[in-house]
Amino acid sequence: MSKYVSKLSKVGISLFAAFCMMACHTGEIDHNYENMVYVNQNSLNLFFGDTEQLTASPTESTFEWTSEDPSVATVNNEGLVTATGVGNTQIIITQGEWTQTVDVTVSLPTSKEVLARAGNKRVLIEVTIDNEKVQKMNVVCNNNDSSIEEDVNYKSGVFKFYYDDLEENKKYDFTVTCIDRYGNQSKPINVSANVYGESFQSTLSNRTVEVATRFGNGLVVKWKDRPGSCVLNYKDEAGKEVTKYITSGETNSYLLDFGSDLSYATYAVPESNAADTFYVAPAILDNYEDLRSILSASETREISVFNFDLGGEGIGYHDDSANNEAGYNYRSEKGDDNSPGVDLEFGMNIGYTGEGEWQMFTLDVQDAGTYAFDLFRSVNNGNGGYYSLEVDGVPTNSVYMINDNDWSAFKWQHATYPENQPKLHFTKGKHTVKLVIGEGGNFNYKFIRFTYE
Numbered sequence: 001m002s003k004y005v006s007k008l009s010k011v012g013i014s015l016f017a018a019f020c021m022m023a024c025h026t027g028e029i030d031h032n033y034e035n036m037v038y039v040n041q042n043s044l045n046l047f048f049g050d051t052e053q054l055t056a057s058p059t060e061s062t063f064e065w066t067s068e069d070p071s072v073a074t075v076n077n078e079g080l081v082t083a084t085g086v087g088n089t090q091i092i093i094t095q096g097e098w099t100q101t102v103d104v105t106v107s108l109p110t111s112k113e114v115l116a117r118a119g120n121k122r123v124l125i126e127v128t129i130d131n132e133k134v135q136k137m138n139v140v141c142n143n144n145d146s147s148i149e150e151d152v153n154y155k156s157g158v159f160k161f162y163y164d165d166l167e168e169n170k171k172y173d174f175t176v177t178c179i180d181r182y183g184n185q186s187k188p189i190n191v192s193a194n195v196y197g198e199s200f201q202s203t204l205s206n207r208t209v210e211v212a213t214r215f216g217n218g219l220v221v222k223w224k225d226r227p228g229s230c231v232l233n234y235k236d237e238a239g240k241e242v243t244k245y246i247t248s249g250e251t252n253s254y255l256l257d258f259g260s261d262l263s264y265a266t267y268a269v270p271e272s273n274a275a276d277t278f279y280v281a282p283a284i285l286d287n288y289e290d291l292r293s294i295l296s297a298s299e300t301r302e303i304s305v306f307n308f309d310l311g312g313e314g315i316g317y318h319d320d321s322a323n324n325e326a327g328y329n330y331r332s333e334k335g336d337d338n339s340p341g342v343d344l345e346f347g348m349n350i351g352y353t354g355e356g357e358w359q360m361f362t363l364d365v366q367d368a369g370t371y372a373f374d375l376f377r378s379v380n381n382g383n384g385g386y387y388s389l390e391v392d393g394v395p396t397n398s399v400y401m402i403n404d405n406d407w408s409a410f411k412w413q414h415a416t417y418p419e420n421q422p423k424l425h426f427t428k429g430k431h432t433v434k435l436v437i438g439e440g441g442n443f444n445y446k447f448i449r450f451t452y453e
Contacts, residue, residue: 037063037093037100044091044104046073046083047133048184054079054102056093064094073104109133110178110186116193117275123163123172123193124275129156134178138185139163142173154181162275168197196270196278204228206266206280212288213334216362217309217316218256219288222335226251227266233282234262237430252337254310262286289334295426297367297452302376305350305435305445306330308359312338317359319343325352348446349378349410355441358390361433361448365426369452373422374414375399375435376447380407386438389422392431396422398438407444423453 038057046052056063056079065075069089075081081091083106091102113128125139132154140147141163150161166172171194178186210224232244236257246253246264255262265282291307309316319341326345331337342359343352350359379385384403389396399420401413414421424433435448 036098037095039093039100039102041102043102044073044081046081046104046106047109047131048083048086048106048180049182050083050106052081054081054091054093056095056100061095066092066094067104068092072106108178108184108186109180111137111176111189114176114189114191115273116172116174116191117273118194118196118271119162119274120276120278121164121166121168121195121197122276123166123174123195125161125163125174125176125191127159127176129159129178132156133180135181136179138177138179140175142175143170152178166195168195169199170195194271196274196276200270201278204266204268204278204280206230206264206283209285211333211335212285213336214258214288214290214292215307215310215336216291216293216364217311217360218254219258219262220310220335221253221255221285221288222337223251223253228268230264230266231279232262232264235259252335254338256310291334292364293361294364294366295371295450295452297369300449300451302447302449303361304348304447305359306344306348307361308339308342309362309432310336310338311360313341315360317342317357319357320354321352345444347444349444350446351444353437353441353443353445355437355439357441358434358436361435363426363431363433363450365428365431367452368426368428371424371426371450372414372453373424373433374412374449374451375445376410376412376449377401377443377445378407378410379403379443380405380409381440381442383440385440385443387443388436388438389424390432390434390436391424395436396424401443410444410446412449424450 040055044052065077065079067073067075067089071085072087072089073081073083075091081104086106086108089104091104093100109131111127112130115126117124117126127137129152134152135154136152137150138147150159152159171192173190173192175188175190177188205227207227207230208224210222212219212221226248229248230246232246234242234255236242237259239259242257262285263282264285266280267277269277293301293303295301316339322341324340325343328344328346330344331339343350345351373389375387379401380403382403385401386398388398
């Protein structure tokens with residue numbers, strides 16, 4: 001036998017011996033018995049009186065079910081767990097040498113959140129419940145030992161109720177508990193809130209109006225001071241009642257649907273989370289300047305081009321520059337701080353005009369028919385300039401204006417040059433006319449005029 005064969009034999013004998021030793025000790029391997037019993041849940045969170053079915057596998061086996069503390073939870077031979085008291089325990093499941101446990105926590109149904117919100121001689125109690133186990137709530141006012149009960153009827157949600165007839169300028173403390181169907185009371189929750197009344201009301205006053213102006217498409221109110229928020233009540237153009245809330249930081253209020261009968265009242269809440277709002281007696285706003293453009297058959301109507309519509313850039317006007325190049329603050333004086341781009345000059349004309357710029361005018365036509373349009377303008381741009389109109393969104397033909405070489409030489413375009421005068425057909429009611437600067441631009445204008453034909 002060669003040395004090589006001899007070495008192989010020795011190796012084979014060694015491996016065989018090792019295998020025999022492993023085979024002889026197989027019965028001595030430790031098992032993890034806990035992994036040999038499987039339960040459908042690892043833990044339970046129950047309310048008092050609840051039941052929960054546990055199942056164990058393999059299902060063909062016989063298991064022993066026991067509770068570590070039956071005063072907290074019991075379990076029957078089929079794995080049905082019943083919550084019997086508040087606390088923590090374990091359900092133990094045994095099958096031979098194998099065992100498993102399930103942690104059980106039992107509590108009383110309670111609220112998720114309780115708030116007490118300040119009110120006008122009252123406090124709002126607001127309770128959030130996220131379970132369906134509460135029958136009713138009990139609220140105790142610790143200041144006077146009075147109490148009230150509110151039915152919940154095993155519903156979840158937010159429950160609100162007032163504690164009335166309380167003294168103002170006083171802080172009230174409340175204790176809130178939830179009661180289940182067995183009469184058990186949850187751990188009390190303490191909340192508190194302040195109470196307000198006439199004293200707080202007396203500190204409020206209405207805002208002051210600096211100026212109010214009615215333009216063709218609405219009313220603007222410029223406030224003089226900002227002591228608080230206020231609510232506006234008025235009728236729109238169709239006669240419908242409108243309510244609009246104005247914040248204390250709002251300096252200009254634009255009512256583009258205004259019709260009539262404006263009143264306003266300042267309001268305030270004493271705290272950020274207060275349940276009640278306090279209002280000042282309403283004030284009537286009927287002293288405002290009316291700059292509406294009303295057309296009728298009985299008279300020619302001249303309209304200052306300063307009195308274009310409210311709404312700002314893209315609504316009341318369009319101007320290529322964001323600032324007033326001429327410097328006259330007419331619009332702000334009328335309450336409109338939203339039209340800074342229109343170049344209003346102290347000669348009551350619009351200047352620094354450029355092609356594509358425009359102003360919008362809302363007209364109230366009393367008498368249907370045809371109206372001749374005219375423009376009071378001066379042209380000093382070398383080549384003359386053009387204007388056009390858009391009537392209810394429909395464009396008209398452009399009109400050429402001769403260069404007069406004099407910025408001060410204002411004239412009625414069509415009274416001077418009768419050709420190409422726009423004739424506009426209106427039905428009774430509201431209409432819009434947009435005055436558009438055309439090719440050449442750079443002319444000044446003061447008025448537009450409508451004459452019934």
